[in-house]
Amino acid sequence: MEKYMLPSSQEIEEEQMIAPDLQIVQQRIADVLRVLNNFKELGDQNRGRAEYVDQLIQDIATYYGYSEFLAEKLFHLFPVSEALDFFEANEVPRPVTIRTNTLRTRRRDLAQKLIDRGVNLEPIGKWSKVGLTVFSSDKPLGATPEYLTGDYMLQSAASFLPVMALAPQENEKILDMAAAPGGKTTYIAALMKNTGQIFSNDANKERTKALVANIHRMGVKNTVVSNYDGREFPKVMGAFDRVLLDAPCSGTGIISKDASVKINKTDKDFMQLSHLQKQLILSAIDSVDAKSSTGGYIVYSTCSVTVDENEAVVNYALKRRPNVKLVPTGIDFGVEGFTK
Numbered sequence: 494m495e496k497y498m499l500p501s502s503q504e505i506e507e508e509q510m511i512a513p514d515l516q517i518v519q520q521r522i523a524d525v526l527r528v529l530n531n532f533k534e535l536g537d538q539n540r541g542r543a544e545y546v547d548q549l550i551q552d553i554a555t556y557y558g559y560s561e562f563l564a565e566k567l568f569h570l571f572p573v574s575e576a577l578d579f580f581e582a583n584e585v586p587r588p589v590t591i592r593t594n595t596l597r598t599r600r601r602d603l604a605q606k607l608i609d610r611g612v613n614l615e616p617i618g619k620w621s622k623v624g625l626t627v628f629s630s631d632k633p634l635g636a637t638p639e640y641l642t643g644d645y646m647l648q649s650a651a652s653f654l655p656v657m658a659l660a661p662q663e664n665e666k667i668l669d670m671a672a673a674p675g676g677k678t679t680y681i682a683a684l685m686k687n688t689g690q691i692f693s694n695d696a697n698k699e700r701t702k703a704l705v706a707n708i709h710r711m712g713v714k715n716t717v718v719s720n721y722d723g724r725e726f727p728k729v730m731g732a733f734d735r736v737l738l739d740a741p742c743s744g745t746g747i748i749s750k751d752a753s754v755k756i757n758k759t760d761k762d763f764m765q766l767s768h769l770q771k772q773l774i775l776s777a778i779d780s781v782d783a784k785s786s787t788g789g790y791i792v793y794s795t796c797s798v799t800v801d802e803n804e805a806v807v808n809y810a811l812k813r814r815p816n817v818k819l820v821p822t823g824i825d826f827g828v829e830g831f832t833k
């Protein structure tokens with residue numbers, strides 16, 4: 494088999510003087526991937542595997558438009574072939590999904606009304622009784638009469654999951670610590686059938702306006718909105734049956750929705766976010782009534798894929814609060830995160 498030779502540093506320098514030829518870069522990504530899968534046979538031993546990996550990361554950054562810093566950070570989260578799938582997936586828009594507001598309507602009634610308005614949709618999948626995937630619509634989905642009267646929330650499928658894991662029960666006292674614009678608060682209220690109490694908090698006053706608007710639009714009546722830094726809990730209030738901490742994060746899990754993440758996140762951002770998340774998770778834990786007869790649970794979620802913002806935060810919490818333990822989410826699909 495013929496060995497694949499990397500370009501020399503001089504060739505790369507020359508390449509960098511002009512606008513990148515994406516076809517060449519794409520071809521080199523494919524070639525280097527092939528080499529990495531069979532380095533013994535195809536690799537140039539004088540250059541070493543690490544040089545091929547460096548070239549691949551540089552090419553991924555160029556081809557997909559990432560800073561080299563973020564391309565490298567995300568690349569190392571996955572085995573080589575999965576990393577490429579991840580970067581490719583971030584280029585594909587996620588399906589548009591909506592959540593039926595069961596405080597107002599039933600999914601099949603909502604679906605029928607929307608179909609009558611020219612919306613092409615189907616149930617999201619077996620795992621949700623309230624989600625619908627929308628393939629096309631004659632009208633913007635944020636402007637239909639059903640939207641305006643609160644029959645549904647425009648909400649990504651993945652963001653149903655933290656609330657399903659939280660599994661709020663009727664008549665409980667729940668804290669949603671970072672809640673704006675309220676996709677999850679309004680789902681929690683629906684599962685509780687407007688009973689009990691939800692304290693829906695966000696540190697950003699401007700964002701609480703959208704939170705209040707969604708609560709009103711969707712007919713939620715069991716919720717108080719507050720505007721504290723989450724780290725002030727449980728001083729503000731404690732003894733909750735369950736707490737949801739849907740933490741502020743880097744957004745590396747939703748690059749398909751917000752491509753600015755590709756270039757605007759630095760090492761410092763990840764350090765600061767992880768630090769804040771660690772403080773928030775301790776507040777969330779301390780706000781739960783461990784002796785709650787129905788609950789005693791917290792859910793920690795982010796829309797990021799980095800270890801510093803997820804596993805490392807949970808690990809820190811488990812070390813700092815030895816009375817806390819991990820429990821199954823009750824969600825029987827998807828794959829486990831890193832456990833060590």
Ligand SMILES: C[S@@+](CC[C@H](N)C(=O)[O-])C[C@H]1O[C@@H](n2cnc3c(N)ncnc32)[C@H](O)[C@@H]1O
Pocket residue numbers: 652670671672673674675676677678694695696697700721722723724739740741742796
């Ligand atoms: C991922 S968003 C929440 C989305 C929301 N849970 C939903 O489902 O609609 C994170 C939120 O955290 C808020 N936030 C940032 N720092 C915070 C802090 N220290 N305490 C509480 N909230 C904070 C942001 O204003 C932002 O609205």
